[in-house]
Amino acid sequence: VLLVQSGPEVRRPGASVKVSCKASGYTFSNYGFDWVRQAPGQGFEWMGWITAHNGKSDSSQRFQDRITLTVDKSTETVFMELKRLTSDDTAIYYCARVGGVAVAGSQFWGQGTQVTVSS
């Protein structure tokens, strides 16, 4: 199982960013994905979840009007787009596979994508 995320991004305040997470090594549609971020010196913050089966998603109220989660089954890739960025969105963004045997606990994570928001 491998989750490979897109590379680091630098954005101006007010811009958008779209991070990808390409999965391989298992049956893609059988699992979902969490998106989680970690700001510098901070803990983890859950942003949302999407199922690879049909693209159903849900997100934290904190991001609900700014985040879009999508899936492309043809390339076995999930995407997280965050709009109207501020400096507070500077963080490492992770995708993590969920489902299977565990309800709580993600064995497989992407390598993380550094997003820097700076003027």
Place this chain on the structure above:
Amino acid sequence: EIVLTQSPATLSLSPGQRVTLSCRASQSVSYYLAWYQLKPGRVPRLLIYDASNRATGIPARFSGSGSGTDFTLTITSLEPEDFAIYYCQQRSAWPVTFGQGTRLE
């Protein structure tokens, strides 16, 4: 939102010692709680899923217990590579939440 409170914030120990980390939930999460280890520059490593199940490849010195609101992660004999930050995570209710972490130094 379910708040997870980890204690203590920091623990100073030596290799060979036994350690118990605590994670308390503001309301019941049944057994839908996981423990992760985080080291600088590394991806989170799943240690325990669903409260008490060791993840693949995790040494037997790591164990998890608890249900409802009170959970513990025990490391029976600390190895040098165990000094890291430990986080708990609940997936009982959305939003998924994490504890603030316990640093083992």
